[in-house]
Amino acid sequence: MESQHSPVVSNANLFKGKRVTVVGLGIEGVDLVRFLHAQGARITVSDARPAERLQARLEQIAAIPVHLSLGANDPRDMVTTDIIFVSQGVPLDLPALAEARKRGVPLSSMFKLFLELCPGPVAGITGSSGKTTTTALVGEMFHRDGLPHFVGGNIGVGLLSHLGRLTSDTWVILEISHTQLQLLPERSPNVACVLNITPNHLDRFSWDDYRRLKGDILRHQKADDCAVLGYDDAEARALAQRAAGEALYFSLASDLPGDGSFLRDGWAVWRRRGREQKLFPFESLRLPGRHNWSNALAAAAVARACGVSPRAIAQAAAEFQGLPHRLEFVASLAGVDYYNDSIATTPERTLAALRSFSQPPLLLLGGRDKHLPLEELADEACRRCRGVVFFGESGPLLEEAVQRAAQDRPAADRPRLVRVASLAEAVEASQALAQPGDVVLLSPACTSYDAYDNFEERGADFRRLLLAQACPEHSEGR
Numbered sequence: 001m002e003s004q005h006s007p008v009v010s011n012a013n014l015f016k017g018k019r020v021t022v023v024g025l026g027i028e029g030v031d032l033v034r035f036l037h038a039q040g041a042r043i044t045v046s047d048a049r050p051a052e053r054l055q056a057r058l059e060q061i062a063a064i065p066v067h068l069s070l071g072a073n074d075p076r077d078m079v080t081t082d083i084i085f086v087s088q089g090v091p092l093d094l095p096a097l098a099e100a101r102k103r104g105v106p107l108s109s110m111f112k113l114f115l116e117l118c119p120g121p122v123a124g125i126t127g128s129s130g131k132t133t134t135t136a137l138v139g140e141m142f143h144r145d146g147l148p149h150f151v152g153g154n155i156g157v158g159l160l161s162h163l164g165r166l167t168s169d170t171w172v173i174l175e176i177s178h179t180q181l182q183l184l185p186e187r188s189p190n191v192a193c194v195l196n197i198t199p200n201h202l203d204r205f206s207w208d209d210y211r212r213l214k215g216d217i218l219r220h221q222k223a224d225d226c227a228v229l230g231y232d233d234a235e236a237r238a239l240a241q242r243a244a245g246e247a248l249y250f251s252l253a254s255d256l257p258g259d260g261s262f263l264r265d266g267w268a269v270w271r272r273r274g275r276e277q278k279l280f281p282f283e284s285l286r287l288p289g290r291h292n293w294s295n296a297l298a299a300a301a302v303a304r305a306c307g308v309s310p311r312a313i314a315q316a317a318a319e320f321q322g323l324p325h326r327l328e329f330v331a332s333l334a335g336v337d338y339y340n341d342s343i344a345t346t347p348e349r350t351l352a353a354l355r356s357f358s359q360p361p362l363l364l365l366g367g368r369d370k371h372l373p374l375e376e377l378a379d380e381a382c383r384r385c386r387g388v389v390f391f392g393e394s395g396p397l398l399e400e401a402v403q404r405a406a407q408d409r410p411a412a413d414r415p416r417l418v419r420v421a422s423l424a425e426a427v428e429a430s431q432a433l434a435q436p437g438d439v440v441l442l443s444p445a446c447t448s449y450d451a452y453d454n455f456e457e458r459g460a461d462f463r464r465l466l467l468a469q470a471c472p473e474h475s476e477g478r
Contacts, residue, residue, distance in 0.1 A: 016040035021077050023047070023097070024087030025057045028110040031158025032085050037064045044069055046077045046096075075099050085109055088154070088179040091204065111180040114159040115187045120170040123306055124153075124188070126177065126217050127195025127230070129349050130295045133287070133326060134195060135175040137299035138306075140320050142171060145312035149173055154180060171306055178205070178213040188220040191305045193228040195298055197235035200346050203371045211235060218242050228301045231256060232294065248272070248305060250297040252290070261301040268297055268317070270304050279304075280314040286321045289356030325459035327353055331466045335436030338466050341443035342459030346370065347377035350445040354384050360415075361385055361439040364426045366392035367446030367458070374398065377445055378405035387416035387433045391426040393450035395419050422451065423458065427465045 020041040022032045029045065036043055043066040047054060050071045058068075069077050078084055078100035084107050086092065092107070101107065115122065125135045131154070139151035150166060152159050153174035166172065174189065178201065197214045199207060214235075218227055221244045230236040231249035240247040249260035256262035259272045261279065268279040279300050282293060300313050322328065325342040332338070344350045345367070354361065363385045378401040381388050390399045399419050406414045418429045423442075430440045448458040 014039050015083075018042065018083065019081045020044070021046055021081040021084045022087070023073065023078075023084060023094075024090040025049075025054055025061075026087050026089070027158050028087040030057055030060045031160050032087075032110050032113075033061045033064055033066060035160035035163075036085075037066075043067070044077050044081065046070075046073050048073050073097075078105060079103050081105060083108060085113070086183065088177060088182075092182055107183055109180065109183045110159055111153070111176070112183045112185045114163070115185040117160075117163055118166060118172055119168050120166055120172055121191075121306075122172045122174060122187075122189040123191040123193070123302055124174045124176045124217055125193040125195065125298075125302065126175075126181070126214055127193075127236070128198040128200045128214075129346070129352070130195045130291060130298070131175050131177075132343070133292065133323060134193070134295045134298045134302070135173060136323055137296065137316060137320050138173050138302050140316040141299060141303040141308045141313050142173065142306075144315045145308050147171065147308065176217060178210060181213045181216045184216055184219060186220050188218060188225065190221075191226045191228060191302055192217045192221060193298060193302050194218075194230065194236045194239055195295070196230050196233040198233070198346075198348050199372055200348075201370060203369070215239050215242060218244070221245055226305045228260070228298065228305055230294070230298065231260070231262075248301055250294070250301040252294055252297070261297045261304070263293065263297065268300055270300065270310070272304070277310055279310050280317045284314075284318040286318070288322075288327050289352060291352040291356075292322075292327075325456060327356060328459070328463075330463050331470045333431075333466065333469055334434075336431070336434040336438045336440055338440045338462075339442065340459045340462050341441060342448070342455045342462060344443040344445060345447045345455055347372055347374055347445045350377055350443040351380055353441060353443040354380055357384075357439055357441070359437070359439055361441040362387045362389065362430045362433055364389050364391065364423075364430060364440070364442045365398045365445050366390050366395045366423070366426065367444045367448050368392070368450040369394040369397055369446055374401040374445075375405070378402045382406045382409055382413075382415060385415045386438065387418065387430070389426045389429045389433075390417070390419040391421065391423055392444075392446070394446045395421075398445070423461060424465055427462065 018041050020036050021044045022029050023046045025047045045066050046069045073096045075096040078096045125131050142149040149171040151173045154177040223245050225245040227243035228248045231251035251262045254264040261270050270277050270279050303313050328340040330338045330340050341353045381402050382405045420426050420429050442462050448455045452458040
């Protein structure tokens with residue numbers, strides 16, 4: 001697509017001498033501190049966590065002169081500054097931020113600043129599930145075509161430190177979360193993809209607010225921009241009426257109305273302006289699960305909208321093996337296969353994982369509850385699983401939901417239920433239940449915040465626990 005992107009702001013000495021407060025020292029916070037220091041800003045870092053929980057991040061900015069304000073978000077750091085940069089995940093209703101807004105202090109973010117400064121066209125991908133896999137696969141499609149591109153965003157890559165390598169010809173492919181859309185720049189991605197919008201994060205957002213934030217990825221699109229929408233998801237499909245430019249779809253159905261990518265006779269097919277072409281056979285995909293068929297179709301639609309060749313799309317689709325913590329095969333121990341799906345922080349994602357296996361798995365559920373409906377997951381666990389092991393803070397709640405669902409089933413058809421305290425104990429319990437030929441699936445349906453900083457740490461711990469048995473040199477103390 002030939003995209004006329006918005007004018008960008010020069011970043012030369014943009015913040016020289018300005019007082020800047022960075023709230024939240026995660027990946028975004030470190031990226032901001034480095035960038036703002038290079039711009040000559042006077043930086044304060046505010047984080048509610050104490051220093052001992054931030055050691056790795058503090059080491060990354062140790063050479064930069066910043067004022068550290070840790071252990072609480074002090075309102076004085078917000079009202080005595082020229083601008084505040086808020087990392088995603090930091091609640092915008094913090095009292096300190098509310099006081100700053102009341103006094104007219106502007107709020108921004110890494111994502112907002114990056115889009116204001118980015119010189120090239122942007123493809124942005126959001127959704128309740130599947131966005132990391134889809135973003136990474138789009139990047140692989142660009143790579144196979146030899147096109148200049150950069151992959152970043154909520155995929156775990158800071159953005160601002162990469163601005164210097166970008167040109168007006170570089171496509172920037174971004175995974176975008178709903179929290180990154182809270183502080184929206186007056187620019188939307190030139191190709192904006194909404195995979196799906198399903199209940200998520202209801203512990204912090206109302207359903208209406210969450211839906212609105214996802215749709216905001218289209219807010220500032222122009223007439224020559226493009227929206228790629230999940231046709232099989234009613235909420236995503238309905239956003240077509242908000243698209244200022246062309247609306248394309250992707251669908252697992254064979255009778256897709258309109259243009260986009262869809263499944264027909266085992267092939268991914270691309271249709272645009274009345275012309276159709278086959279892209280790749282679905283049997284070539286290495287990604288497990290029907291939900292990943294949808295992700296592959298979405299990636300193909302985004303890539304074609306950006307001008308990537310069908311040849312490169314087919315090659316990437318056939319070679320892409322997925323990402324860590326997403327139905328990741330970890331090990332086979334005593335004839336039992338172990339899969340790490342720690343990314344599954346919602347019941348919906350766990351349902352998709354369960355439906356990826358033909359044999360009844362032993363399911364590991366637990367973590368911190370997000371106040372999402374559990375009935376469908378509980379019913380599916382009773383029908384599909386040979387056993388369910390509950391762990392963590394939400395273990396009792398999950399066990400109660402599955403017990404309710406099992407009440408109407410014959411005793412012989414009910415899964416074995418075990419509740420333990422920790423993930424390590426859950427692994428032990430699953431091994432006691434498992435038989436050769438079984439699958440043990442960590443797909444927790446909850447966040448990791450009761451015991452880990454993020455789902456990656458939880459998945460890495462699961463992997464460590466298993467590899468320590470498969471290869472003793474992986475165990476701690478060696």
